[in-house]
Amino acid sequence: MLTRDLLLATIGLATIVLAMTSGSASTPPTAGDGETALPEPETTGGMALSEAIATRRSVRAFRKTLLTPAQVGSICWSAQGITDSAEGRRAAPSAGALYPMTVYVVDADGVFEYRPKKHALRRVRAGDVRADLRAAALDQSCVDAAPTCLVVAMTVKRSARKYGTWGERYCLIEAGHIAQNALLQATALGLGGVPVGAFDDDRVAAILGLPDGCEPVYMLPLGVPARG
Numbered sequence: 141m142l143t144r145d146l147l148l149a150t151i152g153l154a155t156i157v158l159a160m161t162s163g164s165a166s167t168p169p170t171a172g173d174g175e176t177a178l179p180e181p182e183t184t185g186g187m188a189l190s191e192a193i194a195t196r197r198s199v200r201a202f203r204k205t206l207l208t209p210a211q212v213g214s215i216c217w218s219a220q221g222i223t224d225s226a227e228g229r230r231a232a233p234s235a236g237a238l239y240p241m242t243v244y245v246v247d248a249d250g251v252f253e254y255r256p257k258k259h260a261l262r263r264v265r266a267g268d269v270r271a272d273l274r275a276a277a278l279d280q281s282c283v284d285a286a287p288t289c290l291v292v293a294m295t296v297k298r299s300a301r302k303y304g305t306w307g308e309r310y311c312l313i314e315a316g317h318i319a320q321n322a323l324l325q326a327t328a329l330g331l332g333g334v335p336v337g338a339f340d341d342d343r344v345a346a347i348l349g350l351p352d353g354c355e356p357v358y359m360l361p362l363g364v365p366a367r368g
């Protein structure tokens with residue numbers, strides 16, 4: 141992983157821009173079991189794909205406006221939502237349909253795991269950890285300036301069981317599919333975000349309380365762009 145970390149740090153550090161401080165919670169109140177159903181995503185209409193591709197740009201400064209549950213739901217669905225319930229297939233491709241990736245949503249309310257089958261968020265940690273995430277990401281201000289930050293994580297052993305040493309490679313490729321889907325959906329919804337790859341894996345895993353063997357790959361701070 142060292143080579144990847146160095147590469148990501150180089151890419152990220154070249155482009156850091158100072159941003160505003162963040163707003164407060166954007167996820168709805170949780171149910172008794174700590175799970176919150178998300179609104180069903182719109183799967184027709186909206187911005188044309190070509191327009192989203194043409195207008196997507198990395199955004200690192202955000203307004204304090206919170207994401208709505210519908211926006212959080214659409215972005216999570218684009219990242220890992222079920223698009224074929226008969227086969228259990230998801231929005232982003234996965235080698236062997238093994239789905240070794242997990243998406244976490246971080247906001248002022250806490251840390252939430254996206255559960256694709258239920259299209260719901262399960263709270264895994266209470267409290268606002270965005271400042272800690274920022275510190276673990278080379279103090280990049282975009283991380284806690286955004287009202288919501290997605291974290292894409294991989295459980296390599298799920299893929300390695302079938303693909304051996306290629307498992308990690310496939311997980312990293314899948315993280316790219318997931319992140320691009322999420323960023324294009326954010327763009328289509330009038331939001332912005334930036335893929336952040338420069339961070340300390342172990343610190344981020346500890347902050348989020350990730351299970352053993354689950355490693356963070358990408359952060360996606362998201363919000364309403366401060367400009368434009």
Ligand SMILES: Cc1cc2nc3c(=O)[nH]c(=O)nc-3n(C[C@H](O)[C@H](O)[C@H](O)COP(=O)(O)O)c2cc1C
Nearest residue numbers: 148151152153155156196197198334335336337338
């Ligand atoms: C693998 C990867 C890691 C990145 N890491 C960071 C990062 O840590 N911090 C950051 O501000 N931008 C990061 N970026 C965003 C790039 O700087 C950005 O995509 C690039 O400047 C091109 O601009 P655009 O996204 O607006 O097209 C990363 C991009 C990629 C693909």
